[in-house]
Amino acid sequence: MTQATTPTADTVRRVVRSLLQDDPPRDSGPRDSAFPDSPGADGGGLRIAPVGEGDEHFTWFVGARHVLRLAPDREASRRRRRELRLRELVRPHLGVAVPVSVAHGEWASGLTYTLDTLIPGGSGEQRDVSAVGEADLAGLLGGLREVPGQQAESLGVPRATSRSLEALRTAAERAAEQLAAADEFDPARLQQLTAAGVVQLAAQPGAAFLVHHDLRGEHLVVSGDGRVRGVLDWTGAVVGDPTEDIAGLALAVGAPAAVRAATLAGYGARPCLRGLWLARCDTLTRLAERLRGRAGRPVPLLRAQWARAWEAILLERLTDETW
Missing domain, CATH: 3.30.200.20 (Phosphorylase Kinase; domain 1)
Known part of the structure; x- marks a missing residue:
């Protein structure tokens, strides 16, 4: 037992x-x-x-x-x-x-x-991250790249394979139809991620780093002035796809802030967009599963994460380009 x-x-x-x-x-x-x-x-x-x-x-x-x-x-x-x-x-x-x-x-x-x-501060679920806080997140993402992966694995940190964005998109399409029937989501928004975009945003080989893998709002300690003072709960860490942490930040602080932080950390457009679409697909499937009665996080939190992940980033505001 x-x-x-x-x-x-x-x-x-x-x-x-x-x-x-x-x-x-x-x-x-x-x-x-x-x-x-x-x-x-x-x-x-x-x-x-x-x-x-x-x-x-x-x-x-x-x-x-x-x-x-x-x-x-x-x-x-x-x-x-x-x-x-x-x-x-x-x-x-x-x-x-x-x-x-x-x-x-x-x-x-x-x-x-x-x-x-x-660590003094409040939950990232209740406090907004400022521009300086985004720089703190950039330091976090950049610092994780510097942690020796082999040393982390020697401590027992598992290596995780990259998720298939194509499989996630397929699952998200089914979820989008269910959410549309419940008047929760417009499936046309998912068409921004095209089949060609899925191929372009595939995980890059050899890009495995230490990943916190659970950067949700409650694990970010944010001060009253919007600085990110600490990161909690490292029990889910893996050596794997670093765009998973960009995805986590999209759920926690919103897509624009997550992309800005990742860009400051030195990530280019493709990993930023991959992380963004990982988060967006996840929000659809998790919300749909919860509404079907499956156990999970509270519906209000899932809706809040959905709203953050689907915030338009600057590139989407300036162009009509799909991915």
């Missing part, structure tokens, strides 16, 4: 108490307990609260400066252990912060936890 019971507030209190006994994390945040039924027992008075809403919580704020993440199963535990090593590898190459682990261990048999520093 690989799935453990969802950790409760008592589980988190127990882990935090053990950490405080071993080496208490420094924290100047609020000392009021989040659990008044057990005053002081939640970890020396540190405020403990789940991150996000819902019934299942595997990530918790501990005070004002730390985040406790609990792996839900053994596969996630394996990826978390790898992430600890990977973050140390990427840190010198990026212009943005990645979390620092101050403690790690097991919260249940075979299931890991990590206590990480909290």
Whole structure:
């Protein structure tokens, strides 16, 4: 059995108490307990609260400066252990912060936890990225190219094959028809990506780099002035097609900002457009699947990502060219 019971507030209190006994994390945040039924027992008075809403919580704020993440199963535990090593590898190459682990261990048999520093800022889902923030994203994309791929693979980071844009376009066409019937999308917009364009935007051989592979808004830490201060959750990283990260940014910050950041990072028109169309096809298939009742991310979020990815970039505003 690989799935453990969802950790409760008592589980988190127990882990935090053990950490405080071993080496208490420094924290100047609020000392009021989040659990008044057990005053002081939640970890020396540190405020403990789940991150996000819902019934299942595997990530918790501990005070004002730390985040406790609990792996839900053994596969996630394996990826978390790898992430600890990977973050140390990427840190010198990026212009943005990645979390620092101050403690790690097991919260249940075979299931890991990590206590990480909290990077100040808000979620990229709630905050817009400024022009200077786009330069931060360019530094991120450029820095990932500098990370030695072989060294990342030696840490256990898997190599991923490039996705077929032709297959994605075919799936997106089916999804577009369904979304049109629900008055969610005009299928004519997908005709901008022609069969010839699919061939032109095929993945380039030998262009494999370290890819974060999950650059969605909630993994970008954005300051009040729109700077990108950090990138979270490196558990899905692969060595593969770097346009996947351009696609992720299109979902997170919008197509124009993603293309501008990629261009600043030194990517030409073809990889920028490939990343853009990966994102656009993905948004159609994911939204259609969710509307059919398949489990997935909330519909409002999928609609927001669809809107961002389908924002017209400058080249599309100036010409009627298809791809």
